[in-house]
Amino acid sequence: MSSIVVQFLNGLAGASTLFLIAVGLSLIFGVTRIVNFAHGSLYMLGIYIAYSAVGAFGAAGALGFWGAILAAALAVGLFGALVEVLILRRIYQAPELFQLLATFALVLMVKDFVLWAWGPEDLLGPRAPGLDGAVAILGQRFPEYDLFMIAVGPVVLGLLWLLLNRTRWGTLVRAATQDREMVGALGVNQKWLFTGVFALGAFLAGLGGALQVPREPAQLFLDLTAIADAFVIVVVGGMGSIPGAFLAALIIGEVKAFCIGLGNVTLLGVEVSFSKLTLVIEFIVMAIVLVVRPWGLLGRPQAAQRAAPTHIEPPLRAALRGLAAGAAVLALALAALPLTGAAYTVVLMTDILIFALFAASLHFIMGPAGMVSFGHAAYFGLGAYGAGLVLLRAGAPMEVALAAGPLAAALGAAVFGWFCVRLAGVYFAMLTLAFAQIGWSVVFQWDSFTGGSNGLVGVWPAAWLSSKSAFYLFVLVLCGAGLAALRRILFSPFGYALRAGRDSPLRCDAIGIDIKRLQWAAFTLVGAFAGTAGALYAFSKGSLSPDLMAIPRSVDALVMVLLGGVQTLAGPAVGAAAFTWLQDTIARNTEYWQSLLGATILIIVLAFPQGIVGSLARLGTRAEAE
Amino acid sequence: MSAVLAVERLSKAFGGVQAVQGVSFALGEGELLAMIGPNGAGKTTCFNMVNGQLAPDSGSVRIGGVDTVGRPPREIWRMGVGRTFQITATFASMTVRENVQMALISHRRRLASLWTRAASLYRDEADRLLERVGIREQAERACSVLAYGDLKRVELAVALANEPRLLLMDEPTAGMAPKERITLMELVGEIVRERRIAVLYTEHDMDVVFGHADRVIVLDRGRLIASGTGDEVRDNPEVRQVYLGSRGRA
Amino acid sequence: MGNRRMFLAAAAACALAAGFAAPAAAQGTIKIGEVNSYKRFPAFLEPYKKGWELGVEEVNAAGGVLGRKLEFVSRDDGGNQGDAVRLAEELLSREGVSFLTGTFASNIGLAVSDFAKQKKVLFIAAEPLTDKIVWDNGNRYTFRLRPSTYMQTAMLIPDAAKLKQKRWAIVYPNYEYGQSATAAFKKLLKEKQPDVEFVTEQAPPLGKIDAGAVVQAIADAKPDAIFSSLFGPDLANFVRQGNLRGLFKDRPVFNLLAGEPEYLDPLKEETPNGWYVTGYPWYGISTPEHKKFLDAYQKRHNDYPRLGSVVGYTLVKTVAAAIRKAGSLDTEKLIAAMKGLEVDSPFGKMTYRALDHQSTMGAYVGQIGLRGGKGVMTSFRYEPGEKHLPPDAEIRKMRPAD
Known part of the structure; x- marks a missing residue:
């Protein structure tokens, strides 16, 4: 009995962590429709910065410690604002999902930056001052900090609710989540709304990371684990729904804790390891939820977004004779390559x-x-x-x-x-x-x-x-x-x-x-x-x-398609060639190849906002028209 | 006159609110029937039950004598029902001609074909339809760059592709300039008379209603309150009451 | 327009071909190919790289091998098996390396091993721990340097059996390494102590342990002792939650690899007391061969060595010794030389066994504790690899004939 209670509490602590990872992503997607792959990287930055900040101010006791946590979250929020202003703002006009490419580039760059700045070793921070022990709950020892984490989730949820429902800015955010065009029509400065939301989302990710300092080591894989968890929570809860994200975090946190608690169980003579099931349990939950509720637990069907004229792809044109000839030449050239x-x-x-x-x-x-x-x-x-x-x-x-x-x-x-x-x-x-x-x-x-x-x-x-x-x-x-x-x-x-x-x-x-x-x-x-x-x-x-x-291979394929240009037929092939070739060349010739690859993709993203082939084709059409 | 469309005692409630209640009417070949009523009268609900987007709670919809309740819109279309939408629904990434070709391809059940070139299928037929609605010269243009009035014509051409016996038009002139409205409705009138198509349409613009409909039915709070020629309906005191009370324009 | 697209694609293809047309073929050096997942597992592999860099410099300062300088051509596969095979291909065909070395993750090690077999070139797997690379999937072209999962698990068995604990809980990262360690531990302990009971098994996903819940689940099973093969962040999480929740109080814990500086150092004040581990107490080994290595390493890199450093360094020593013994870069001669090759490592003399191509490099076994705010191995002894391998007959049964 006592162990069931404690496992329930473990689940709650896990749920708070998951909620903090996910809630910023949900906000950002709701308003800007950006699928932010770099959200996990923001989380990772949060824990690393907090680790260093705690090291620097932690000696000043509790105030120094909590100040360091907050400072780290603010730093990540600021970084998010910069990313929005310097990069994402330039590519909102690109076809849907193109921004994903920019955030993917950021993932690579942040990872290398963290490795460069903090080194390869896992960094386990100190325990939180004042919350460094355990309390007895039904005869079981339970960490004080985990109790604190259990409270953090609902508190953040409450504060966000106040922000979104009791302030003008919050009203705009909610309106934008439901209908982006309407906000534009209301004469709101959409640019700064987006920047603000992105910064808030980044701040929350940073906070989520920073609060993990007393619980787990800062390490270079956190970005990927966090981003996968974040997407699952957001989608299970319903995109853009913050209470939904909380509910989803709660369910997944508890399901995980109880799978671990069950351990190995013999069902109908077959031994089932629920512990091993944790490898994939959140995805199983997500699949079940989506099959039963196609918009997540608390999500609503997305209002049909009318594609902006720049997003509509031009009609297909049959291949010109020149194209067939060009393809033949290319095929011959490729066939002659072994020679x-x-x-x-x-x-x-x-x-x-x-x-x-x-x-x-x-x-x-x-x-x-x-x-x-x-x-x-x-x-x-x-x-x-x-x-x-x-x-x-x-x-x-x-x-x-x-x-x-x-x-x-x-x-x-x-x-x-x-x-x-x-x-x-x-x-x-x-x-x-x-x-x-x-x-x-x-x-x-x-x-x-x-x-x-x-x-x-x-x-x-x-x-x-x-x-x-x-x-x-x-x-x-x-x-x-x-x-x-x-x-x-x-x-x-x-x-x-x-x-x-x-x-x-x-x-x-x-x-x-x-x-x-x-x-x-x-x-x-x-x-x-x-x-x-x-x-x-x-x-x-x-x-x-x-x-x-x-997942990384699925992401690679997405990157290839977007890099080449999703609205062109030659795009995927060109994107695949460009990405594979770039990665090979850069990785073989430089040490910090991930950041260089990321930077290269970012430059391509900014220079070719329709993808390589898409942008070149548009240039071509414009030249013909003139 | 045999009924192309026969609606009998159609009812639908949403969460306790009776949106449509016991509505019956019928429609014959070559006849234009306008369905009007103030906002919230149940026009759209009624319309969507006829086209299959909504399932009625009770009552029946017969098209050419066949009950269509429970069938999805795409099956109803195959029974010879064409549709246009209040906000045009066309394929934005295709040319005007391709939009019509798409409907023709579906009509001839060639959708699963993986190898033929879609753009070369039923080209002349598509052009003839475009000619008929007066936008043949725009056949090669992308739908995404068309003027709104022209999009309405594309929809009309698409709706004619399966040689329908019944045309359902939801606010066919919404969003158009007054002059365009008249031209479009005149065109629709010509086409349905020459092809003996029955038309059911909803409309806000009373000029469009009384100038072009053969008959008019009036809904209010889910009930059919009047039915008859334009003049009959216009003089109906109950209708006057409803419109004066709510809109002041009749 | 379409025309232009294709033209661009063709131009890109040409540029691509041109970019690769110039293979560098510096004469005079002996090139050795090295593929590893540097960016994926930097905690282990950065020190490893420093290790082989030092090794190469030493060999060359002493005149190289066969009168030629040794050159390591290294590639980062990004932790991707397919890329590793492609880069191995590149090293052979473009760089003209004499043979292949490296790899960390077991799946990549196995893939490159099979590639070497297909290509008929020598491959010295430096890091992968999987038993399969020399046993079930062994082949005549592949040799492995580091002591395997089985060997390191076996090294812990004598101490585990001595404690005569009856109820054991097991926790391991849910992939082949953890599964093999668990299987070996259960089998070997059961042989020594038939009445042993395994009361719970927790298999958290690698890098994603829910430590609080796992610790609680283990405590609920009321074990007398715990065997863990966690490492890295999972280990740190487990240790902190276990300490907070009192899981390790009066319970002996055995943890594979936890004495390696790569995984022990991050624990700092959290280091648990008295755990039995395999590892590398660089600060306490007083043999002359280690002293020599330690001084050279600290002088060259201004840093202390990790286990990875020893592996990288010993890899170069192996390469040099093999080429010297073979007197040639011919694959068959190199294989013949590798069989039974003796190498001087910082851990002393070791041999590459002719039987299964496994080196006899051992590991340090002992207990850890906290000293001056840092985790160290407080007592330890060197366990030579050859003492912890199954009987030859068993290996012959597992390993396919060459």
Whole structure:
């Protein structure tokens, strides 16, 4: 009994932490519609700055300690304001989600900055003065600081409620969350509203981080763990809903604590480890919530945002004769590459071609069909594992295994997609992420079949493809054909219908188009293409690991598509090439390559606000017009 | 005159508020029927039950003699029902012609085709429809750059793509300049008469109502309070009461 | 317009090809390829890099090997297995390295090992702990330097068995390393002490432990002793919550790796007293070979060494010794030389076993405590690796024939 109470309290303390991580993200998204990938980085900055500040002023007793915590949060808030003014403000006119690219660049830069400034070692701060012991609760010792944390969550919730409901600024924020155009119409200076909200969100993230100093060490992985948690909480609660975020944090905090409390339990003669389930429990909760409540627990259906004219992509134009010729020349040039004898270029180009197909398959649903997936790596990974397992476990020849990859991926996409297409916008994206994480955790845990976290080795191509050049040409043919097919399909009635569904579901319904079914079919179809890319990747590396379907790979694909330009057809391929090539070159030549890669992406973002191809194409159109 | 659309004792409540209560009316070939009423009279609810967006609590909607209650809008469309929206709903990233082609492709059930070029399908047919609504010369332009009045015409062309016997138009002239309204409604009148299409439309603009409708039905607080020609309805004391009481313009 | 797009793509492709057309082929040096996840695991790998830098300088100052200078060409794979394989390829084909070394995470180590087998080049895995790299997935091209999960777990067993505790709780990071450590611990302890009971197993996700709840769950199971293979931030979280909640009071705790400075130093005042650990007490080892290394390292880097430093340094010593013994850079000769190769490490003499290509490098085993606000290993002894390996017959059963 006493242990149940204490586990409940543990859950509450965890919930407060989660709420603080997430609430700023929810605010920022609600008002600015920015999917802020750097939110975890702000949290990480908070704990690092607080660690140093506590070191500097902590000697001054309680006042110094709490002053340091607050100062760290304020510093992060200021940093957030700077980011908004210097970077994000310049790209609000870009197509939806483009800002995500800028925040991704920030993630890389902040990570390297933290490593440079604080070094690689984990930094465990001191206990909080006055709250450094434990109290007895039903005979169990419970840390005083955790009791304090339990109180912090509701207090912050209350203060935010007052701010949003009792001040003019808060009223504007709430109005903007519900209808952004209206605020513009009210004559509010939208710019400063956005800056203010971003700074507040950053401050809250910083505070969340700073308050962890007495609980956990500052370390370089915090950004990624925090961002994943933050997104889950925000989406489960309902985007933009602060009480929702609190409720979601509470549920997930408690579910986690009780999974740990249950430990290993024998159910119907099978031993189930609830402790191991914590690997993925928040994503399971998210998937269940979204399937039952497509807008989160306390969220409301998003008011249809009328796309600004700059956000609407131009109609598709059939390829000019010149384009076909250009493509042929490019194909020939690529086919001739092995003749140059540049062995490594062949290897790198193999990767680039595979990623081009992977990115194009994401672009197909994300651009024309308007379904942004945050979990596209699931199908890349399923393709790779499908191929690898058929090769290794069934002993099938490579050719059969290679066909099994896309099949497995399409099957997975069909199952997951069936649930996902019922949702829209960020909720759709997060459900794809949840399924991807669930898939990942299965692969990660199933040692006897998938090789678990170590993965599988020995996935090499057949003898006729064993030379790198032969394999490259094989990849060139398959990926080239895949890219051509995806392009062709976009010009087909099916492709048009998908764009129709993105532009106006209402009109689709009124002209007999069952858009959900087509979207499901599209999701399954691109699953097969992503699976092909994954299977080829497995054979090019000879090994598989769960990383293939982990979040960073999904993010890479998003970055490639956005970098190239989501509103163009050549964009994903160019984005894949640019990103892979940049990363390879920078990583091989510099030590602080992450920050350099981030800075490069940031420059591209500011110089090409429609993506590389998109912006160049716009320049071209303007030149033609003049 | 056989009824293209027959609505019988249609009712719908939202959380205890009776939005539509026992409404019945019918509509024949080539007939233009205007549905009017003050704000909150239940026009939109009624309209959305006819087009399938809302399911009624009770009553029936028959199109060509077939009960459509419980069918989604896309199925109702396949029964020969075209629609236009109060705020135009077109495919912004497509050209004017492609918008019409999309409807034609759906009508001919070619949506699952992965290999043919959509832009080359039913091109002439689309152009003929655009010609009919008077925007043939804008066929290549993107919908996103069209003037609002022209978008209304695109919608009309799209609505005609499945050779409908019934056209449902929600405030067809909303947001248009007065002169444009008359031209558009004249065009609609011509088309429905030549193609023998039945039209049900809701409208705020009384000029559009009395100038173009063959018959008018009036809703107030969910009930049908009057039905008849424009003149009959205009002289109906109950209607006068409702409009003078709430809007002062009839 | 589309035309222009394609043209740009083609131009980009050409620029790309041109950028790679100039392989640097500096003659005279012996190039060794090194792939690792520097940005992903900097706490361990920055000291490791300093270690091999020192090693390379020493070897070259002494005239190099075979009359040529040694050069390490290092690449950061960002913790990505696919990139690691690609970079290994780059090192071989563009940089012309003689063979491959490095890797930290087990999945990457295994992937590069299999790549080396495919390419028929030597690979010396420096860090990965997985038992599989020399056993289940072993191959004739791969050798491993660091003592494995199994070996380090086995080193703790004698002390654990001596305590005769009956009820054990286990906590481990939920991935292969933690699972293997747990399996080895249970198996080996059970052999020595058949009546042992494992009352709870907690497997928090790596880097994401909910320490309060985990500590509470373990306390609820009322164990006599605890075996943990946590490390890094998970360990720090666990220790702080355990201290606050009194979990470690009167309970012996065994924690793999917790004596390594990489993981012990961050604990500072929180360092628990009396835990049994494997680690590296650089401040207390008085052997001449270690003294020599320590002085050189502190002089060169103005910092104290971590375990990673020793591994990096010993890796270079291994490389140099192997090439000297082989008298050539031919793969077959190098493999022959590696089998049974003796290397002088800061921990003393060690051998690469011909049987399974595992080095006999050992680890320091002992107890930790707080001294002057810092965690240190208060008592320790060196456990040579060869003493903590399964019988040869068992290994032959696991390891595929070459």
